[in-house]
Amino acid sequence: MRNLTVNGERLWASLMELAQIGATEKGGVCRLAASDLDGMARRLFIRWCEEAGCIVSIDHIGNIFARRPGRNPDLAPVMAGSHLDTQPTGGRFDGAYGVMAGLEVVRTLNDLGYETEAPVEIVAWTNEEGSRFSPAMVGSGVFAGVFDLAYGLARPDNVSGVELGAELKRIGFAGPAPVGGRPVAAYFEAHIEQGPILEAAGLPIGIVTGAQGQRWYEITVTGSRSAPIRATRSPAACSSRSISATRKMTR
Numbered sequence: 001m002r003n004l005t006v007n008g009e010r011l012w013a014s015l016m017e018l019a020q021i022g023a024t025e026k027g028g029v030c031r032l033a034a035s036d037l038d039g040m041a042r043r044l045f046i047r048w049c050e051e052a053g054c055i056v057s058i059d060h061i062g063n064i065f066a067r068r069p070g071r072n073p074d075l076a077p078v079m080a081g082s083h084l085d086t087q088p089t090g091g092r093f094d095g096a097y098g099v100m101a102g103l104e105v106v107r108t109l110n111d112l113g114y115e116t117e118a119p120v121e122i123v124a125w126t127n128e129e130g131s132r133f134s135p136a137m138v139g140s141g142v143f144a145g146v147f148d149l150a151y152g153l154a155r156p157d158n159v160s161g162v163e164l165g166a167e168l169k170r171i172g173f174a175g176p177a178p179v180g181g182r183p184v185a186a187y188f189e190a191h192i193e194q195g196p197i198l199e200a201a202g203l204p205i206g207i208v209t210g211a212q213g214q215r216w217y218e219i220t221v222t223g224s225r226s227a228p229i230r231a232t233r234s235p236a237a238c239s240s241r242s243i244s245a246t247r248k249m250t251r
């Protein structure tokens, strides 16, 4: 099999059109999960998928799966995607790039009349960011069995308290398909770099086997309240020294 090349201009054009939904003055995007804008982006994505001949299904937590059939319908799909929601001060590529990259792969296969053995599925996960409904990665978390469906649907809006399930229903994305139980042969997610490593090294692309390898610690520093900041028992001085030391360790 020769190497296939995607149409970069088409991918860029789709990203730019998608970025108009929730565009901010600073050139970024604010498209919070299960908002009207998220609904608009989802509908545009679905329209593009259907134009590319995909069969679209939506599950109870609003995850969208767009399937391009393969030669063997018994095989589990090869999946590629990401998320369409953004942070309040999000950019144009976070999440959207992964979804549009999956779509561009399907469009390229169509252009070439290429039939794959297994189906190819593009996925858009619900509420990846967690900025409106915490925690993050609720849609993929329920899919993977990390969260219960009821827990996911009951996540409250951080400000108004309205539940994710109600908002999904309101924007028309409380889908009929059960969550999970869909075998996946392989999963790929293209994502913009969110650290400085590739850019500093001048590398166009990096391949990782995981993401978000974060650990959160809650540390209470106790000391004497009346201790002046230069005294050894000052919790403020101890905290600042600890933070500086951590920064040095992670550099």
Ligand SMILES: [Zn+2]
Pocket (backbone or CB within 6 Å): 082, 083, 094, 095, 128, 191
């Ligand atoms: Zn992302």
